[in-house]
Amino acid sequence: MGDVQRVFYFHVASGWVGALAFLVAAVSGGIYLARGKRRWDAVGLASVEIGLAFTLANLISGSVWARPIWNTWWTWDPRLVTASVMELVYVAYLLLRQGIEDPDRRARFGAVYAIVGFLSVPLTFLSIRIFRTIHPVVVGNNDPTAQGTFDMTPPMLQTFFVSLAVFTLLYGVLLWHRVRMQSLAETVEERKLKLLSA
Amino acid sequence: MTSGAAPATSSGQRTRGYLRAVGAVLWKDLAAELRSRELLSAMLVFALLVILVFNFALELDLATRQTVTSGVLWVTFAFAGTLGLNRSMAVERDRGCLDGLLLAPVDRSALYFGKALGNLAFMLIIEAIILPVYSLLYNVNLFLPGLLGVVLLGSIGYAAVGTLLSSMAVQARTRDVLLPILLFPVVLPVLIPAVKATNAVLLGLEAAELWPWLNLLIAYDVIFTAAAFMLFDFVVEE
Secondary structure, three states: OHHHHHHHHHHHHHHHHHHHHHHHHHHHHHHHHHHOOHHHHHHHHHHHHHHHHHHHHHHHHHHHHHHHHOOOOOOOOHHHHHHHHHHHHHHHHHHHHHOOOOHHHHHHHHHHHHHHHHOOOHHHHHHHHHOOOOOOOOOOOOOOOOOOOOOOOHHHHHHHHHHHHHHHHHHHHHHHHHHHHHHHHHHHHHHHHHHHHO | OOOOOOHHHHHHHHHHHHHHHHHHHHHHHHHHHHHHOHHHHHHHHHHHHHHHHHHHHHOOOHHHHHHHHHHHHHHHHHHHHHHHHHHHHHHHHHOOHHHHHHHOOOOHHHHHHHHHHHHHHHHHHHHHHHHHHHHHHHOOOOOOHHHHHHHHHHHHHHHHHHHHHHHHHOOOOOHHHHHHHHHHHHHHHHHHHHHHHHHHHHOOOOHHHHHHHHHHHHHHHHHHHHHHHHHHHHHHOO
16 A cells, blocks of 8 residues: 555544544533533533544545545545534534523533534444445454455554554643633633723 | 332322423424414425425436435425424524423423424424325335334434424524534434435335344434433523
8 A cells, every 4th residue: 555554543543533532522511511610611612623623634634545545535435424424513513602602501502512413423433334335444343345454564553553642642732722721711801801890 | 309208109190290291382382383384384385395496406207216215305304394493492482482481390301302292293294294295296105114114213313303402503693594504413313324214115125224224213213312301401591
C-alpha cells in the first residue's frame, strides 16, 4: 500500500478521539442533569466541539486514503454514511444551543440532546457488523468483501498504539483548555455585569 | 409515596391513575384534532404531494418502483411526521396549554406518553390513508401483514424520539427550522432498518434477511422510548 498506509495512524486515532469525545459529552450531560453543576455543561460543550473537529479529520483523512485505494474520494458505504451522520448530529447540537437564550435551559437541552444523539453513535460501530461494507476492519475480525485491508506487523502495531495514546492525550489537553476558557469567559461576563450595575 | 404502608393497593392505584393521565392527554389531542382537523388534513395533503413529487423526480416506472418504493414511503412518512410533531407541540406552547398540563398533579412522563401516543396515532392514520393510495396509484400491493408490522414498529420509534425532540425544538428561538435538523440524524437508526425491512418484505425475501433489521428496529424502539421516558422531565422543567 506504500506511504498512503500511514494515513491509517491519523485516521483511526482521530476517529477514536471523536467517539470518545461524544461519549464524554453524553456522560457529562448525564452528570449535569443529575447534579446541575454548570461546569459539567462546559465539559459537554467542549467535548462536542473537539469531537466535531476530530470526526471531521477522520472523514477527511479517510477520503485521502480512499482516493488511491478505492479509486474514489467518497463512496456511499454504510460506515462512511454513519460517520458523517454522527458529525451532523453534533452540528445539530450546536444549532440547538445557538437557538436558546436562557443559559439553564440551553444547558439542559444540550445535555438531553448529547445523550439521545450518542445513542445513534453505536450504530456506526454496529454497522460494520450488520451491513456488508467496503470499509476494512483492521481491529477485530474481517469481512471478506472489504477492500484495502491489511494485517498489522509488530512495528505497525506499536506505532498504532502510540498514535492512539498521543491523540487521547491531545484530547485531554484540548478539553482542559476549552473548559478553562469557558469558565474564564463566564468570569468576564460576571465582572462586566457587576461593573455595569455599579 | 414515601411510606410503604400498603404497597400492593397503592401501587395498583398509582398504575391506574398513571394510565388514566396518559389516556386523558391522548384523548385531549384526539378530540381537539377531531374537531379542528387542521393537523391531519395538512399532513395528508403534504404526504400526497411528496408522493407526487417523487413520481416526477424518480420517474417511477415499473422497474424503478420495485427498488425505491420502501424509500419513497418512509421519506413521505418522515416528512409528514415532522409536520405533525411540530404542530402538535406548537399548539401546546402557543396557547399556554403546556403550562396547564405541567400544573396537573400527574407524573411528567404520563404527559410524554400521552403526547407520544397522540403523535403515533396521527402518523398511523396518515399511513393508513397513504398506503392504499400508493397501492392504487402505482399498482403495488402494500397490504402484506409483514409490511404493516414494519410500518407500525418504525412509526413507534419515530414518534418516541420525535415527541421528545419536538418538545425541545418548540422552546427554541429557531423552532420551525430546528426540528428536522435535530430529528433526522438521530432517528436514522429507526429509518434505515425500517426502509431495509420494508424492502425485504416487498421483494419477498426470506425471513433470515428480514430479522436482523427487525431486531435493530425493535431495539431502537425500546432504546428511544426508554431514553425519552427518562429525559422528558428535564425538557419541560421550568
